[in-house]
Amino acid sequence: MSVIVRVAARGEGIADDGRHVALAAPGDTLTEDGAIVPGPHRIIPPCRHYPECGGCQLQHLDDASWSAFITDRIAGALDAQGVRAPIRAPALSPPRTRRRAALHVEPSGRIGFTAERSHQIVDLHECHVLAPELFALVRPLKRLLPTFKAKRRLDVHLTLADQGVDVLVKGVAPEGLAHHDALTAFAQANGVARVAFDDGMGPEVRWEPEPVTIALGGVAVPLPPGAFLQATVEGEAALVAAAREAVQGARIVADLFAGLGTFALSLDARVYAAEGARDAIMALKAAAGRAQRPLFTEHRDLFRRPLTTAELDRFDAIVLDPPRAGAREQVVQLAASKIATIGYISCNPSSFARDAQELCKAGYTLDWVQPVGQFRWSTHVELASRFSRSPA
Template identity: 75%
Template sequence: MSVTETEIIRVAARGDGVTADGRHAPFAAPGDMLADDGTLTPGPHHATPPCRHFPACGGCQLQHLDDATWGDFIVDRVASALAAQGLETEIRAPALSPPHTRRRATLHWEPAGRLGFTGEKSHAIVDLAECHVLAPELFALVAPLKRLLGRLRLKRRLDLHLTLADQGVDVLIIGALPEGLEAAEAVTDFAQRHALARVAFDEGYGAEVRWEPDAVTVTLGDVPVPLPPAAFLQATREGEAALVAAMQEAVAGAPTVADLFAGLGTFALTLPAKVYAAEGARDAILSLKAGAARAQRPVFTEHRDLYRRPLTTTELDRFAAVVLDPPRAGAREQAQALAESKVPVIGYVSCNPSSFARDAKMLVDGGYVLEWVQPVGQFRWSTHVELAARFTRADSQPR
């Protein structure tokens, strides 16, 4: 009996390869050939996964793709989300972060001694012996942290937030609070030996710092900003640079800008304008305020929940441009107010193409033109897609 083979033509949103007739094949790349019996013959875009933990580890889903195909996957995700809303525009070549550049990650530890990411579609922990996405400074702590946590004899599964700050690695351990002199000495010795920026524990009542010889900061633009434990930070420096460049281009020439969902100031501190920055997380907006004041930047900050109290059209119309970078859920209420405003230019940063496309549809229906989208792949070999975009009103000029 002859065997019929069908070519994989694209990669679906969850990472499966798909044929023209709709058959799905796990870990298949465009150009692979799928036989009737499910056998897969690798094609020219099928890469050899570099990590021994793939595909069990949930940290990566697409190590079987070469960079060109991973980039095509990112563009397709954006185009498909826009098409679902009846939209299309220029989609630029994606900015891809290289391996070993993730500067923040959440790992997990269990008393049996395993420490790593959880498995794909599983709560089981993959014990990391190597990692091709983490920055070397973060991965270098995996084995030492396992030894420390074992020595502390903690009895619960823990989450570990690792962030590369200006002063070194910032470690926040959630789920336990070590007690006693021996534990305190062990933590201090560990922090000193590995030149950590900070070590904190959170048993559920907020972070309790056990080691912080110098105030921990992260530099955004050229401004050192106080870094709260586990604060949101763009995953890679390369990804941050791509998003910042896109927003600088999007609102170029605007003398006044509203930065909504401003966080620590990734965009507010890099725009050559007078900036109003609104953020719902109190720790983040206080850090931005302190950093801007110390650097004497013209940034006015407000602690404001933009879901419960989005800026009104009257407030928005005071600005020559708006930048917004909402969480994955998007900014439905704020986008509706923007759609009814007279703001000439909007720069939108998103980590979810679907919620972005929903909000983009509201803006376009309100009279805006979606000029371009810049996709960004910060999460190496992941199905996670980020983007930046520019909207303009055809009858408006920056004020």
């Protein structure tokens, strides 16, 4: 019999004879006819929708094997680029802690995530990854949204803010008194913080009793509808702690791809924050001003106009958290700079490894990598890291 030795990037098990087997866990064995004999790392998936629902790919793994999967993803990406580094134990977010999610809604009222490798929507009756506050809105939304008579699939973005759940519906807009009354009744009955709609012309707020904020670094930051936020409080805390460690002792730091200020507002330094999304950087600027934080903001597209080496050399350290594509243009400038320390946060091991190779070729050392698993039972991997080099 063959034995499953690890889990591949898409979640299938890989046997010692090279076979790829769906829904197999490390330590499982395969009979001659391909049947799976459960091993020590297989658990009973807690959700009735698994494995049909695409929200989770690894619910059959225990935490030890999920951690090993996360570590292997990062190690494999770095190895492919010829980069070596110590990889720490992953920081895993518990079940039912996802504070933001995008669900899909059919005109019939079916609401949920899409099925694995399919556009079919799995109608959610339970969820073990969403925070209870988000899941509590699934049934009320199932009743509300069909009344808008949308002719196509809608997307609903849910975010747990300081005041409650922020709801953004994409693909339709309320029309007339009946829709207004239904929306008001929904919002009041469920205590939501805000409801906005975007029918293609940008978000339009229809319910917001008080300004919606999100606490970042102890500062209440205005939360634009649909804005990016780390998926869990636990994941955010792990990434922030790693970023703080990476640039510890620096007096002046640049936070690139700063977003709403997850890192900028948590650093013990004077901070320059650059971000390409105007609503996010304006929210950060307003929050920092009210809190009297030593923070300068700039609305800047770092893909088209990265900081130059001359600009970078004004700082003691850099923190960057780029989108999944990585920061190729900015890394070229960083590689040529005199910056001694870089804290790099990534949601894509492959683009991170590519950028890591560029920095290491320029003389940096990748000191450590802190993996973070904040998308519970998912193949999605995040990390924080530190690059350093001695001054020339």
